[in-house]
Amino acid sequence: MSAIALKAIRKDYGSVNVIKRIDLEIASGEFVVLVGPSGCGKSTLLRMIAGLEEITAGDLVIGGRSVGHLPPAERNIAMVFQDYALYPHMSVEDNMAFGLKMRNADPSAIAEKVKAASAILKLDPFLARLPAQLSGGQRQRVAMGRAIVRDPDAFLFDEPLSNLDAALRVEMRLEIAKLHRRIKATTVYVTHDQVEAMTLADRIVVMNGGNMEQVGAPLDLYHRPQTLFVAKFIGSPTMNTLDCDVVAGGDGHLRLRLPIGEVDVPLPDAPRALERVTLGIRSEDLEVCSSEAAWFTGELSVVERLGSQIFGYIDIGRDRMMTVEFPRTSTVHVGERISVAGRGERVHLFNSSDGRRIN
Structure with a gap:
């Protein structure tokens, strides 16, 4: 069964149609990357999956449930943002536990989940620190830990590495790849960086003007682009x-x-x-x-x-x-x-x- 299914999804802002029609099925445990130039609709599509943008038409199914009409809190997804979105007055431990506390989860279960996520992300030495006392890469790991403890049906990443310098981007890209291999979570990841797309994805969705230009495994897109747009977009230097x-x-x-x-x-x-x-x-x-x-x-x-x-x-x-x-x-x-x-x-x-x- 597909973990996420987008069925004839469309998005309009007034009379402007920004997402034409998207039909896409994402398998359980699959890592799918949405990539394309600025303004192609990739972030808008991710935000519709998250519930942060209203769906104009079509159906969204997550974990076997139609969720297009539900608010974000009821979709059982976890999102990692570009700017970390950590609470500056809370410790790392409290940031990771906050979402579960708001759901009135059992305190012992919260502690166990935070401990497990912290071990996966190597955050144990930093649990008592505030976000201001962390590097950019450490803050991004905290944001990922906050998502992991939720045990969601899907993880959504919105250009999570674009604020990091080149060396940290490489380090965090490896961390995300290892994390996915370890917990096998269904993941939808938005980036404009094709190196991230090529190295992380099981499948890449190339977006162009609100349409899916091509969907496939990274090397399939590289070796057999189906359109001139994909041929010139995938690969560096360009074809x-x-x-x-x-x-x-x-x-x-x-x-x-x-x-x-x-x-x-x-x-x-x-x-x-x-x-x-x-x-x-x-x-x-x-x-x-x-x-x-x-x-x-x-x-x-x-x-x-x-x-x-x-x-x-x-x-x-x-x-x-x-x-x-x-x-x-x-x-x-x-x-x-x-x-x-x-x-x-x-x-x-x-x-x-x-x-x-x-x-």
Whole structure:
């Protein structure tokens, strides 16, 4: 049975429709990440699950109950916010216990649950401290502990790491992954950071303009994006894309005209009527080659040396840059003229008219 089911969920603000129609089932114990650009509707969708936003139409089912009409307190969910939302005058222990006390839970049961959550999150040395005496990462762990003691049907995370510095984000991302593996809680997590999405999620929901653009396992979205939007959004650096004319089709391939020369792309079910497509290729699938074999040639405008990776940005004209991943021992320099090519079987093709993948 699905732990959370969203059935034809829609959200309007007056005459403005911000969530078009969402149909999504989340399995018990699954970690689902909602990701997308600002304004795509991911936080609004999470807040509707939490009960902080009214649902305009559709049905929301949590734990087998229809809860769309219920207030947040009656949905048996726990939410971890971006800004921690801790009570500054209460100790860590009291912050974690407060929700259970408000429900008149048995004091011995409260103490037991707080002790167990504290042990999981390594908060025992800090139980007597106030939030102001904690680091950002420690405060976020307290907020997570407050959610754990509730024993909810689902955990909701609203960009919980965006206020932390880079090192703490990595640390807390590992903590959240270990926590989920240990307690196997159903989790819905909102972020704009695709590294968090790729490393935490069982499934990713890519949102765009109030719609679900694609739903799938992280590597499925990376290797087989179903739309041009997903192809360019998932992956860092973004996928290289270029509009190309179709020179010939049929017989299990398409021949495309590139800035230099032509390339055959294997495509068993190639539509014969195509005249123009958008070619996509990842930076790691391009390699330096001779000018005679090149797909693209241009001046190396920027080089990013990241230690384990080196990325170069080649100006191929027409106000276009192509990103190439070089071997980490590479000695390329800005200003060099570089020729690169890939392999036809590593190319992604999209319909230029609607951005849908050509399978």
